[in-house]
Amino acid sequence: GNGVPAVGLNMFGVLDATLAYGSASGGxxxxxxxxxxxxxxxxGFRxxxxLGGGLSASFWLEMGVNPDDGTGVASSTNNQQAAGGASAGSLTFNRASWVSLNGDWGSLRLGRDYTPTFTLMAGYDPFTVNGAxxxxxxxxxxxxxxxAQGPYPASTSTSPGVAFPGGPVATRARASNSIGYMTGDNLGGFYGWAQYYLGENAQDGAATEDDGSGYNARFGYAAGPVDVSAAYGKTKYALLGDFRTWDVGGTWKLGNLQLNAxxxxxxxxxxxxxGGIGPAPLDGKGWMVGGSYVAGPGLVRFxxxxxKVDLGSGPVSRKxxxxxxxYLSKRTAVYTTYAHLWNRNGATSTLNGSLVGAGLASSASNGLDFGLKHSF
Amino acid sequence: GNGVPAVGLNMFGVLDATLAYGSASGGxxxxxxxxxxxxxxxxGFRxxxxLGGGLSASFWLEMGVNPDDGTGVASSTNNQQAAGGASAGSLTFNRASWVSLNGDWGSLRLGRDYTPTFTLMAGYDPFTVNGAxxxxxxxxxxxxxxxAQGPYPASTSTSPGVAFPGGPVATRARASNSIGYMTGDNLGGFYGWAQYYLGENAQDGAATEDDGSGYNARFGYAAGPVDVSAAYGKTKYALLGDFRTWDVGGTWKLGNLQLNAxxxxxxxxxxxxxGGIGPAPLDGKGWMVGGSYVAGPGLVRFxxxxxKVDLGSGPVSRKxxxxxxxYLSKRTAVYTTYAHLWNRNGATSTLNGSLVGAGLASSASNGLDFGLKHSF
Amino acid sequence: GNGVPAVGLNMFGVLDATLAYGSASGGxxxxxxxxxxxxxxxxGFRxxxxLGGGLSASFWLEMGVNPDDGTGVASSTNNQQAAGGASAGSLTFNRASWVSLNGDWGSLRLGRDYTPTFTLMAGYDPFTVNGAxxxxxxxxxxxxxxxAQGPYPASTSTSPGVAFPGGPVATRARASNSIGYMTGDNLGGFYGWAQYYLGENAQDGAATEDDGSGYNARFGYAAGPVDVSAAYGKTKYALLGDFRTWDVGGTWKLGNLQLNAxxxxxxxxxxxxxGGIGPAPLDGKGWMVGGSYVAGPGLVRFxxxxxKVDLGSGPVSRKxxxxxxxYLSKRTAVYTTYAHLWNRNGATSTLNGSLVGAGLASSASNGLDFGLKHSF
Structure with a gap:
């Protein structure tokens, strides 16, 4: 074995193991x-x-790892499948894989990257979309x-139906084949990120020829205690109907307290x-209020x-x-999270792998996490 | 290219290429x-x-690599399949993937790891379960x-039947989703390791809801020339019937000679x-005596x-x-191994990929390895 | 994150992202x-x-990475499939995976490696077989x-048929299970490389028992402005008929100009x-003339x-x-390539993923690349 490091090349990572319990009504x-x-x-490797003259080049390769079983996470080669591009469990650089040119004018990135809308949704969540x-x-x-509705199959079993409508979209969190531009840090607190990505289908006149192509952007202002931003993204799918998301949010620091929305x-x-959704679009709305409080070596999050989806009786989940x-150190922490979820009007969301019983118009689910996280 | 290393982060590995010959009776x-x-x-990366106060955190990520063709080895996500969790040939951290907290009191490990019973079986084998x-x-x-017997299909072709009974069990060598505790090194030579692992099936009343869950432990004493230990493991499988293994062994050093059993x-x-094995359990017994002798830069192993399985006429293989x-250096070695195997009462074990001919109640097989091993 | 490097162990890589446009006649x-x-x-990791006495040991592990989407490239476990050994998109050490012993006498390599014929074909191409x-x-x-002809399926759709005849052969670029010998650099400019590789099928009398086995060698002379070499390789396939390739070529430096053929x-x-090709062998002939010119920080390639295949009317493609x-630095470059391709007598080759229209005996295709390459 050898130690690891040198000028301009870094290896890094996070291993976070979680003992997770989940339960659901009648299930x-x-x-x-x-x-x-x-x-x-x-x-990851980055x-x-x-390059001189204020110019630099960077790269980033980052694979998802499941430390509980040693497997990896598949990627998507064309933004059309949530888990295409390798069989489930294979290691890939699904989390990030890009090369960039950077200057005072900002940064030009080519490859697979987060979508700007995701960085807003995850960045303002006190739980950073991890865990229960x-x-x-x-x-x-x-x-x-x-x-069945459009590409979503009928589902009346105890197994929950497909997540609606953002969940099954491959570009919800990341996009492959992307060209992105990020502003530099010299705009007095304003920042921006615009991204275009390609589905790479043959342009042959088929209805699906643009599937997986789209664009995504986020603009915001961060200075002092405040960070606010808005983001918009659109990805083309001939059968589902183009998927778009509009997102706004922010954080506000008050001493040790931070509020998020x-x-x-x-x-x-x-x-x-x-087979598509039909001429009427399907809308869903999500919201979150929360925050965190720093208490010595501890952090409380809430x-x-x-x-809610505009469909039939308006199924809704709340959590x-x-x-x-x-924090045992800057790099190592132990943590616990408890969450309770309510379903109304036929929604069947659950926590930590539990499944609700059949035929319930209303139900609830509990999730409890204990974990150890170490980064390097 | 850049050199590789730094404080607290190591990259390591072994590449061992083997020219292997195998032959079998009438096949x-x-x-x-x-x-x-x-x-x-x-x-691997570790x-x-x-963390101060006698506490430390560690991680270990180790992928199996087949240097002959560049492929990797699949893992198991739920301890229920020997090669689940990725398609065959994909790189995964199948060999080890865990994070731990360590102190004078010992070590708590979470993730994928060896089973304690495996470390006994492999550790006392002079050939460390590698090669012919x-x-x-x-x-x-x-x-x-x-x-057919239980989950083992009928097999009368020249292709050998499924290995009996330890071979097909996913937790024979490693377990995913494990929580393990290892004693510290301050017990006057005594050591222990206990592990609990989860199959992670939904708890829904199905007969298979606990499949892949189990526990495994090893206790021993190592001091001076002696290392002796015993281990026990049990993994639940509704169809196969719970699989359990009881193992004992040890090594004894006499100068340059070491004896193993x-x-x-x-x-x-x-x-x-x-479809299960039926109310009667199926038993198998294995044994080994051997050792090694250090002769200058060389090592002789034998x-x-x-x-033997308690089934019908009692098929048995001996080797x-x-x-x-x-050793060309501490890290690099060339080696050769020869093995001869005898089958009796219908056993069809073979060496190095050879296959015995059809219909033989007794048969034999030969295996010969030549190789070059380099570690880093 | 930690820096990366140390004595005798290196991490290295290339990320090259390409915006590629392709078009084809009537398609x-x-x-x-x-x-x-x-x-x-x-x-890669190497x-x-x-080892003292003029002897050394080396290893090399190198995975193909697709930076546009984070996926990897499958390998072949037996030289019989072009993409066997892992599902498409999984990371493997498909590019190189070997261990070697080296001395004044040369180098002995065991594992997966380039075939010598490939290093000739790629090494003398001014575009090193990359891009349009x-x-x-x-x-x-x-x-x-x-x-259908032999193992090549019939193909009359707009989708082009399988590449003929070198393309579908697993050992066209690399071979698994290889044993190779390379001469040292003390032969006054002469160099040689001979390789034997195994398909590893059971030797059981089947017609395909030697499929994927073969040999491959290259011999040449490089001194001053001249590098010339010849190479020959043969791989056994019972159904396709043994595949063999004879290759010659060279480069000649004239100041800033280099000529290649x-x-x-x-x-x-x-x-x-x-189902095989029939008693008559199928022949194909390829040729290339080109070169490159160094102009300050720039490089022009052409x-x-x-x-051409000896089949029917003699389909031929020219490009x-x-x-x-x-070059922005030694490690980082931006580039562009334009290529035009002509098909005659029914050939249907295309550039950059375009597809020619149906039923064209003659057609053309264009390819245009823009890219950013960074190595580390």
Missing amino acids: SHRVQLTNSGFNSSRL GSED GTTLAFTGFSIRRAT EYVSDRAGGTTLT SYSGY AAIGYVY | SHRVQLTNSGFNSSRL GSED GTTLAFTGFSIRRAT EYVSDRAGGTTLT SYSGY AAIGYVY | SHRVQLTNSGFNSSRL GSED GTTLAFTGFSIRRAT EYVSDRAGGTTLT SYSGY AAIGYVY
Whole structure:
């Protein structure tokens, strides 16, 4: 074995193991040693080079790792499948894979990267979309449907239906084949990030020729105690109808207390294609209020979030979460999170792998995490 | 390119390429450039952090690598499949993937790790379960069966049947989703390791809801020339019947000579489920005696091992192996191993990928390895 | 994060992102953010150890990486499938995975490596078989066939047929399970490399028992402004008929100008097996003339290449390519390449993912690359 490091090249990572318990009304419970309840587990390689004249080049390769079982996470080659590009469990650089040129004028990135809308949704969540406390504004919710709707299959079993509508979209968190521009840090607190990505289908006149292509941008202001921003993204899918999301949010620091809020408006755009959602678009709305408090080596996190779809009786899920993180060092922490979730009007969202019983119009679910996180 | 290393973060590995020849009675022979005939090939990343007050945090990520073709090794996400969690050949951190807290009181590990029973079976084998010399006590043996027995399919072709009974169990060598405790080194030579692991199925009343869950522990004493230990592990499988293994063994150093011995008692527990083994459990017994001798820069290794199943006429395989390792440096070695295997009462075990001819109640197989091993 | 490096162990890589446009006669066009238009993207780990007495040991692990989407590239476990050994998109050490012993006498390598014939074909191509300018001498070409021929399926759709005949052969670029010998650098400019590789099938009398086994060698002379060499390789396939390739080429430096040329003669050997090519072998011939010119921090590259198959009316593809690379530093460059391709007599080769229209005996295709390459 050898130690590891040198000028301009870094290896880094996070291993976060989580003992997770979940239960749901009239259904099953589950105990797992899962992962990433506080911070997403990963192994990465990155570096940069000074090119002179204020110019630099950088690269970033970052793979998702499941430390509970040693597997990795698949990527998407074309933004059309949430888990395409390798079989489930294979290691890939699914989290980030890009090369960039950087200057005072900002940064030009080419490759696979977060979508700007995701960085808003995750960045303003006190739980950073990790673990039982993950904001519903990001995940949307699950629903049981007697009839298929567009690309979403009918689902009346105890197994929850497909998440609606943001969940199944491949570009919800990241986009492959992207060209992005990020502003520099010399705009007096204003910042911006615009991204265009390609589905890479053959341009042959088929209805699906633009599937997986889209654009995504975020603009904001961060100075002193305040960070506020708005983001918009649109990805083309001929069958689902173009998917778009509008997101706003912010954080406000008051000494040791930070308050967080965000609002998400998703739309699966409707389509006239056979099997598609139909001419009417399907809308979903998510929201979250919460915050965190620094208490010595500890951090208290809390949030209340919800997601509602404009479909039938208006299924809705709401969640309250509270958590505590104790830092053993800057790099290592132990933590716990408790969350309770309410479903109304047929929504079937659950926490930590539990499943609600069949035929419940209203139900509830509990999730409890204990974990150890170490970064390097 | 850049050199690699720094404080608290290490990259390490082994590349071991093996030219392997195998032949079997009345059947086929095979020549392969395979790997890991002396030491398991791997690439890993590990590190630790001093947290103060005698406490530290560590992580370990280690992928199996097949240097002959550049592929990796799949893992298991739920301890229920021997090669689940990624398609065959994909790189995963199948060998180790855990984070731990450590103190004078010992170590708490969360993630994927060896099972304690495996460390006994492999650690006392002079060939460390690598290459043609691997002890039969670990691998069990193959058998040709006219009728299916429990989850083991009938097999009368020249292709050998499924290994019995330890071989097909996912937790034979490692367990995912494990929580382990290892004693510190301040117990006057006594040591212990206890592990609990989760299959992570939904708790929904199904017969298989606990499949893949189990526990595993090893206790021993190592001081001066002696190391002796015993280990026990049990993993739940509704169809196979719970699998358990009882193992004892030890090593004794006499100057340049070391003597090794181990005994393994496996049981597939029997089940009343349709398709299962039936109410009667199926037992297998393995044993090994052997040792090694240090001669200058060389190491001679030898062993005699066997495995027998309490089934029908009592099929049994026995193997004699001898090998020589020549160290070119501490990190680099060339080696050769020769093994001869005898099958009786219908056992069909073979060496190095050869297959015995059809219909033989007794048969034999030969294996010969030549290799180059380099670690870093 | 930690810096990365140390004595004898190196991490290295290339990330090359390419915006690629392709179009074809009467067919489709395509825009992709793809990769490796100038240099093959990769992440690798390598090292060496001085064993004393003029002897050293080395290892090399190098994975292909697609930086546009974070996926990897599958390998072949047995030289019989072009993408066997892991599902598409999984990271593997497909590019190189070997351990070696080295001395004044040369180097002995065991594992997965380039084939010597490939290093000739790629090494003498001014575009090093990357991007739109890749020499047709290496890739062969695609053809639309009304009837199946041997293992090549019939193909009359707009989708081009399988590349002929070199393209589909797993050992075209690399071989797994190889044993290679390379001469040292003390032969007055002469160099040589011979390789034997194993398909590893059971030796059981089946017609395919030697599939994937073969040998490959290259011999040449490099001194002063001249590098010339010849190479030959043969891989056994019972159904395709043994595949062999004869290659010659060279480069000649004239100050800032370098001239390149190569000639490739491929043969799928014919077979009497049902479904095979038939008793008559199928021949293909490729050629390339080109070069490069160093102009300050820039590099101009140009080539004209072609490939013709002795089948029916003699389908042939020809390509002209020109490119410019601007080095921002030794490690970082931006580049562009333009190529135009002509098909005659039913060949259907295309550039950058475009597809020619149906039923064209003659057609053309254009490819245009813009990219950013960073190595570390």
